[in-house]
Amino acid sequence: MNVPEKPALEGLEKKWMERWAAGGVYRFDRSRPRADVYSIDTPPPTVSGSLHVGHVFSYTHTDVVARFHRMRGKAVFYPMGWDDNGLPTERRVQNFYGVRCDPSLPYDPDFQPPAKPDKHAISVSRPNFIELCARLTAEDEKAFESLWKYLGLSVDWGMTYATIGRHAQKVSQLSFLRLLSKGLAYQLEAPTLWDVDFRTAVAQAELEDREQPGAYHRIAFARGVGDAAVYVETTRPELIPACVALVAHPDDERYKPLFGTEVTTPLFGVRVPIRPHELADPEKGSGIAMICTFGDVTDVVWWRALSLPVRAIIQPNGTLRPVQWGSEGWESTDVARAQEAYDQLANLSALKARTKIVELLRASGDLVGDPRPITHAVKFYEKGDRPLEIVTSRQWFIKTMMFRDALLARAREIRWHPAYMQARLENWINGLNGDWCISRQRFFGVPFPVWYPVLPNGSRDYSNPIVPGEDRLPIDPSTDAPDGYTAAQRDQPGGFSGDPDVMDTWATSSLTPQIAGGWTADDDLFARVFPMDVRPQAHDIIRTWLFSTVLRSHLEFDTLPWSNAAISGWILDPDRKKMSKSKGNVVTPMALLEEHGSDGVRYWAASGRPGADTAFDVGQMKVGRRLAIKLLNASKFVLASAEPRGDISAPIDRGLLTMVGRLVREATADVDDYNYARVLERTESLFWFFCDNYLELVKSRRYGDHGPEGAASANSALLTALSALLRLFAPFLPFVTEEVWSWWQPGSIHTSAWPAAEELFGPAGGENEDGARTLELAATVLGEIRRKKSEEQRPMKTPVARAVVQLPDSDRQLLESARADLCAVALVQDLLIETGETLTVDVQLAAPEASTQERA
RNA sequence: GGGCGGUUAGCUCAGUUGGUAGAGCACCGGCUUUACACGCCGGCUGCCACAGGUUCGAGUCCUGUACCGCCCACCA
8 A cells, every 4th residue: 555645646647658658558469359359440630730629539538438448358459540641741741841742753762851941842753752741740640649648548559550651552552453353443534523723633522512602694595586595594604615505394384395406605606405304493593504514513414414515614723725616516606706705715714714704795795684693502622712613534433322222231230329420421321423533633642553554656545554463562653663664664655654643531541440450461460350349530521531431341341340430529619619720719738638637638528428519618627637636535535544344244335335336337338338428427426425425424433433343344345435436437537547546456457357346236246225225314314414514604523412313214224224424424412313204304503612602 | 402419507518218307617605624625515596499299297208490500412
């Protein structure tokens, strides 16, 4: 027994994070079979930034669950990944080192970035660029790791991975090649959602709607001489040169007679057909829409369904492509006029072209009235600044649509915490409208491990990709040459060309179980951890990370990647808005941990229900800190006199253990169901009852005032209860519980056994209902006496001359057994326990002493 | 437009299978009580969003409404 004189929380984080590391407390025991393993698909935080309170919140939830399962005897597989792949890192590295990536350059092994970034960015090869990304992110990762350790995450720090690391690249490429060989990955030249600033394709999952001001422009499309014009209302008049048809609903009486006829586009004189299609909404605009290639995804649907020609004008950079009117596909009834009008639009951005064409249409009289301002939702890339365009380009896809039903079944197979989050995934799957586009025209990502033969005419033969052997992975086709070719044959007729694109960041992130679990690199490990037990993550990335992980696992292994999805909510600031950096309201986590203690912050985090958005609340952290301090002091008191020990015979002692045992039983079930917040709440509640009532009731007896047997019973009960309570708290408050544990127990509390109800119920094995009732009654009577003293504004040590308790007969016997404890704690001189209908307590305090009266 | 949550004390939130409304914080009052003043004891605070329905009985179950938030949607 080694209890400090003045126990304190200060310094516990540092002390224990170091000892845990030195002792390997959280090391994964990979000798254990799958059944004994609890594996966690930890979310890899994005490294290109800093951790915020939201991270602390959700990662604490996972850690609590990890600690619980560890104490339940599982070997916990709890790795940490770093998501350093993708655009955010790319941008940061560009600015930090003053470089830009030029994938056409060869790798320079001796390249060193300038000490200070120059005004003019230096061009570097993709491998060099990736080296710089790795270098910068390594720094961030160190900072993250120390914060996580300080927070007390019980991660095995011997198992970390990075999403741009060689292993992750290998897994990404390998998985891709296997999908390719199974025909589940394919490339296609097709209209694709396109960000004109990043100049890359984006996937459906990366879209977001933003409300934008726009305007309906009422435009006349001419029919034959003498026929009334057809009026279309469009928000994108600049796409009139790309118009390939008009479309109205098949049942729309206004346009029925026109189906099959043609109209002429204003300014450009292009003859386009009027066609029927169910998707046309008679309520919108004038009820007839122009189909352009391509203004939005509906255009693509119509274009496909009606087999229309292409007249594409938006270029990858968002400007209008110069067009030679009169050439094939650009026929016009008035070529000179079309050219004259179009030349004023060519090379303008869509927005500028819109302003210009409005002028032209107004001048020509084809614009009816003024544009009518509206607000409408427009699709954006979630990281982008300008509306998405649709550009035809060659992209890689993973087949998704044909697996929708299977994926819906998977969604139902997952155990969701909370359960209602399942609807999010089903909703998303039901709304999918195309296969997953995984190629990005970016640099810092995993390259597609594919080359293409260069034909004698210099063009690439995309239909016969050259793939490397799996043992060569990872490769970078921009610098590596395929087997059987020399580097000199790159981009030469008869030679090869590397695929220039990289994978969507989710194409790698969707493989985190494979990456962390050592798929193909360490099959023994993988077999012990996969499929994993839990995916913890936030609800905003169900459609991306969760969905794509389920898809990849389904395609590769025909199984779920994990059996549980534990969804955490967001942190809301006091205005009930999501906390974010842009709002400037993010508090740095380290400052919080230092001020309130890691246990205090964890207490706040663990109070948040699964899936529930939770208010950022410093008050709760203070409460947590006080709880931790209370644990120190109460433990010190309990451990102050551990002898004599012996049979737990006193009814209230057995009652206490019954209460703790019931709590253990409930807590075990709750945390098995990921209801950690409830466990904390209930444990805390019983702990305060223990401190405020039980400890006080047995104080006198354990000092030996009522003989050695009574003291032995009290001491034994106290130690048993303390041991169990500490272990119940351990997943939540790892530092303070470990500190107290170290005073009197060998080993770490975090590798000790989760308490079992049987430990508390004693050798008899059963609950002691009478004991529990007795303790409740004694606490109630004690409360009444305290109230009386408080009402009379007298000190608690004021003696009670006489107390009369009335209660039903059955309870009377029980309370009688606690008489000595009750009289001792409340200083009752004369306690009468009588039979009554209900419990009443009449308290008569001793007369105030003379000195007290004088002072009053 | 479709879907999912939420609405309980001034604030943050519990409230298991229907059975007399709870905790913490805040506020007010009191107390040096040999584990803890980073403490202890006590007190105040509610048309449980609204309207119906089921029931002996509804915060809890059903229907509808309002507001808040989120997700999704083909946005001409």
